[in-house]
Amino acid sequence: MPAERLQKIIAAAGIASRRKSEELITAGQVQVNGKVVTELGTKADPEQDHIRVNGKLLQGPERYTYVVLNKPKGYVTTVSDEKKRPTVMDLVTKVKGRVYPVGRLDWASEGLILMTNDGALANGLMKASSNVPKVYVVKVAGQPDETKLDKLRHGVSIAEKGGRRVRTAPAKIRLIREGDNPWLEVTIIEGRNRQVRKMFEEVGHHVEKIRRVQYGPLALDVPPGDWRNLTLLEVAKLKTAAAGGKVTSPPSPVIALRAPKAALIKPRRIATPAHPHGSSRLSHASNLPQRYPASKPTRRPSRNGNSKSPRASRHKH
Numbered sequence: 348m349p350a351e352r353l354q355k356i357i358a359a360a361g362i363a364s365r366r367k368s369e370e371l372i373t374a375g376q377v378q379v380n381g382k383v384v385t386e387l388g389t390k391a392d393p394e395q396d397h398i399r400v401n402g403k404l405l406q407g408p409e410r411y412t413y414v415v416l417n418k419p420k421g422y423v424t425t426v427s428d429e430k431k432r433p434t435v436m437d438l439v440t441k442v443k444g445r446v447y448p449v450g451r452l453d454w455a456s457e458g459l460i461l462m463t464n465d466g467a468l469a470n471g472l473m474k475a476s477s478n479v480p481k482v483y484v485v486k487v488a489g490q491p492d493e494t495k496l497d498k499l500r501h502g503v504s505i506a507e508k509g510g511r512r513v514r515t516a517p518a519k520i521r522l523i524r525e526g527d528n529p530w531l532e533v534t535i536i537e538g539r540n541r542q543v544r545k546m547f548e549e550v551g552h553h554v555e556k557i558r559r560v561q562y563g564p565l566a567l568d569v570p571p572g573d574w575r576n577l578t579l580l581e582v583a584k585l586k587t588a589a590a591g592g593k594v595t596s597p598p599s600p601v602i603a604l605r606a607p608k609a610a611l612i613k614p615r616r617i618a619t620p621a622h623p624h625g626s627s628r629l630s631h632a633s634n635l636p637q638r639y640p641a642s643k644p645t646r647r648p649s650r651n652g653n654s655k656s657p658r659a660s661r662h663k664h
Contacts, residue, residue, distance in 0.1 A: 350390035353377060356398060358466050360405045361445045364426065365466055376401050411465040412444040413577040413585075415562075417569045418460050424451035435460060439574055449473065450538050458483070458559030459567040461585075462574075471589030472563070478536040479588050480596065482561035483543055484523065485531050488553040495550040496520050499533075505545040513539070515546060528555060563588040566597040 357368035357377070375383050378399040379391050391398055398405045418424065422433045426447060435448055439462060446462040449469045463469060472479055502515045519534035533543055544554045560567045564584035569575050577585075584594045 350392045352387075353379070353384060353389050353391055353398070354387065355466070356391060356393050356405070357400060359464075360393075361464055362400050362405070364447055371400060378402075410444060411463065412442060412446050413461070413463045413465065413468075413582050414439060414442055414446060414574045415565055415567075415569065415577060416448075416460045416462055416574040417567060417571050418452055418457055419571040420455055420457050423454050424448045424460060435462070438572055442574065451540075452559060453541055453544075456557045456559070457571065458557075459562050459565060460559075461562055461565065468586060468589055472585065473538065474589075475537060477589050477591055479563040480534050480536055480561070481538065481559060481563075483533045483535075484558050484560055485533050485543060485547070485554055486528055486556040487531065487547055488528055488555055489551075490527065490529060491547070491550060491552050495552070496531075498550055499546055503546055503549045505539070505542065505549060508540065515539070515542065518546070561597065564594045564597060 353372055354365055354368035357363060357371065358365045362368065363371060369387055371377055372387060372389070373385055375385050377384050378397075379389070380397050393405065416435060416438060418435055418438070422435050422438065424435050426434065426436055428434050432454070439446060442462075444464055446464050447469070449461040449463060449472055452458060452460060461472070471477060500518055500520055502517055504512045504514050506512050516535065516537050519532075521532050522529060523532050524530040533546075535542060539545075543557060547554050558567075564581060565577075588594050
């Protein structure tokens, strides 16, 4: 096997991210064949060399894992947070292998996040040249007119960290629900920090809610806070997208803009003992709350009998 950079080998083994692996090397916590290595760029052969991190021998490359997560509001997209806020890592504790988020959604945003330990795929997807489409549903304050929407479609200038301004690439925008605060579907091919929010701020509209529903060939299809493993076909499509190839977009998911109403559960119907005349009846009595006891069935009066009942009392005079 050809020699590779140490930080890449360590990251592939699932010890840490590529950047964290570089920190481990410069801190003198990595050994190759018994010798401490602190210089970045040092190469090794994971099949021939003995590589230790904090004294622990690497066991070879970790198997790649790919999951899609539906991030709820209130989680930050990072491995650890200095403010001790919940992170997306708290939602994937049962995933086999250590995975990392590809790209990010801010604390108040929701929706689809790809997580993997495949560093090559992650880097390819995050490169601007890959042009991987990302689809969001957005609720904005006020009603932007067509002039403003056309401005967003052609690209606007937004401020990045440090004050530098950049022009966004053309976006696709369509109305999906009218109202005083309408919902829009927005498709972009970049992944700048808080890009969609900044785009609408530039035309005078605050984004109240935002949810990512598609990422390249992936569509959001798991409940908030849940995740699932990707299929082999989905992984293959992602690799094609990362290499700059075109992939078929998935069907647009059903977008629930409001929380679904709780389903009404009908009481289970059970059969009571057979009726004296041979037919059986169905009753809900056993499912009623105790404070609403079931009343006894009223006896139907016989033709010649004197049994009184509400029906018997309603006779003609």
